[in-house]
Amino acid sequence: MKLDLDFRSDVPLTNQIVEQIQHLLASGALKPNDQLPTVRALALELRVNFNTVARAYRTLDEAGVISTQQGRGTYILEQTHPEAGQRLKKDALESLARRYLEETARLGTSKQEAIEILQSLNS
Amino acid sequence: MKLDLDFRSDVPLTNQIVEQIQHLLASGALKPNDQLPTVRALALELRVNFNTVARAYRTLDEAGVISTQQGRGTYILEQTHPEAGQRLKKDALESLARRYLEETARLGTSKQEAIEILQSLNS
DNA sequence: CATACAATGATACAAAGATACATTTATACA
DNA sequence: TGTATAAATGTATCTTTGTATCATTGTATG
Numbered sequence: 557m558k559l560d561l562d563f564r565s566d567v568p569l570t571n572q573i574v575e576q577i578q579h580l581l582a583s584g585a586l587k588p589n590d591q592l593p594t595v596r597a598l599a600l601e602l603r604v605n606f607n608t609v610a611r612a613y614r615t616l617d618e619a620g621v622i623s624t625q626q627g628r629g630t631y632i633l634e635q636t637h638p639e640a641g642q643r644l645k646k647d648a649l650e651s652l653a654r655r656y657l658e659e660t661a662r663l664g665t666s667k668q669e670a671i672e673i674l675q676s677l678n679s
Numbered sequence: 680m681k682l683d684l685d686f687r688s689d690v691p692l693t694n695q696i697v698e699q700i701q702h703l704l705a706s707g708a709l710k711p712n713d714q715l716p717t718v719r720a721l722a723l724e725l726r727v728n729f730n731t732v733a734r735a736y737r738t739l740d741e742a743g744v745i746s747t748q749q750g751r752g753t754y755i756l757e758q759t760h761p762e763a764g765q766r767l768k769k770d771a772l773e774s775l776a777r778r779y780l781e782e783t784a785r786l787g788t789s790k791q792e793a794i795e796i797l798q799s800l801n802s
Numbered sequence: 803c804a805t806a807c808a809a810t811g812a813t814a815c816a817a818a819g820a821t822a823c824a825t826t827t828a829t830a831c832a
Numbered sequence: 833t834g835t836a837t838a839a840a841t842g843t844a845t846c847t848t849t850g851t852a853t854c855a856t857t858g859t860a861t862g
Binding site: 568569570604605606607608611625626627628 | 808809810811812816817818819
Binding site: 594595596606607610613614624625626627628629630 | 848
């Protein structure tokens with residue numbers, strides 16, 4: 557990967573990694589489903605502790621840009637376009653909700669019960 | 680088999696397999712003496728390493744749900760404890776609920792909103 | 803200075819994959 | 833029909849990969 561860290565910069569290494577991966581994505585150098593280097597491989601290349609790469613990956617994960625999977629690796633996600641979003645999000649939510657009801661119904665549970673179970677979860 | 684793994688979930692793949700097989704059992708889609716797919720066949724279908732399936736099978740074996748036999752295959756056992764059925768169903772419902780919340784959260788939706796969407800569905 | 807905080811590194815851990823193996827069943831062939 | 837061989841199936845073990853937690857370092861701030 558063509559990343560180039562500036563160790564003298566006052567912007568943290570982790571942030572530099574995050575930003576540069578986002579640039580690669582924006583420029584098309586990285587595409588959905590591409591596998592990123594392992595945290596250790598990239599760390600070696602950048603001469604940095606692998607935790608630093610792992611932290612960058614986590615930031616990107618939380619931003620919904622990549623998916624990091626323990627034991628498997630990390631992958632670029634499909635980018636959901638915000639402008640296409642509102643309608644699609646509503647549809648997606650409804651389809652999730654329908655699927656949840658179908659599956660609980662298969663277990664012989666009513667919609668009301670299915671909702672109560674949700675409410676009882678501590679989160 | 681109708682299993683559907685979420686590679687982005689923080690629930691380990693092995694656990695997802697365990698839970699979903701328990702769902703199939705709780706819902707009656709799997710019955711005693713049914714043969715499960717071989718570890719390799721199911722792994723291929725789920726796009727997962729076959730050891731991951733083997734680990735899930737072992738967990739179910741240790742729980743007394745199935746019987747795995749080297750060289751033969753794996754089979755659903757008779758349920759010796761009647762109350763195990765209730766337990767199975769309760770666990771199944773809870774993990775379905777958790778997954779629903781996890782997926783809606785990923786779309787930026789709160790638990791309360793997730794519940795309201797359920798209520799708004801005409802069924 | 804002292805102390806607090808942020809960034810990075812070090813170490814131990816957990817989940818998943820790769821590879822070689824053991825057991826059972828199926829098949830070939832004398 | 834008996835036996836050798838191959839194929840199918842689960843098991844054991846090690847490697848790879850990301851995660852969690854604590855220690856270290858540097859720097860601001862009082």
